[in-house]
Amino acid sequence: MARKQAKAAISDxxxxxxxxxxxxxxKPGQTKEQTKLIAQGIEKGIAEYKKRxxxxxxxxxxxxxxxxxxxxxxxxxxATETHSGKRQQSRLAWWLLIxxxxxxxAYIITAA
Numbered sequence: 001m002a003r004k005q006a007k008a009a010i011s012d013x014x015x016x017x018x019x020x021x022x023x024x025x026x027k028p029g030q031t032k033e034q035t036k037l038i039a040q041g042i043e044k045g046i047a048e049y050k051k052r053x054x055x056x057x058x059x060x061x062x063x064x065x066x067x068x069x070x071x072x073x074x075x076x077x078x079a080t081e082t083h084s085g086k087r088q089q090s091r092l093a094w095w096l097l098i099x100x101x102x103x104x105x106a107y108i109i110t111a112a
Contacts, residue, residue: 010047018042 022039 010043014043014046014050015039018046 019035019039021042022035025038026035
């Protein structure tokens, strides 16, 4: 039963490609049965290769998503830092305004 599932997982395109390769490497005196066995081995190899490539693609996708997520988090942090920097600038501006008014009032009082 597992053998039927394994065969079902291999596409017709892969089978045809494996048979083509097996026939291309066929030695003189080799029987059809031997060629079929070689083709089956090639099918399994191709299926394993595709399976590994899919796994690698999934890993690359996960890595890309993690990098994107980290990049977004890094972009949010400077925004928070700039906000606190703006708050300090705002306080400085208010203090300068208050000091200037105090000095202006002191000037008016001393000039009169």
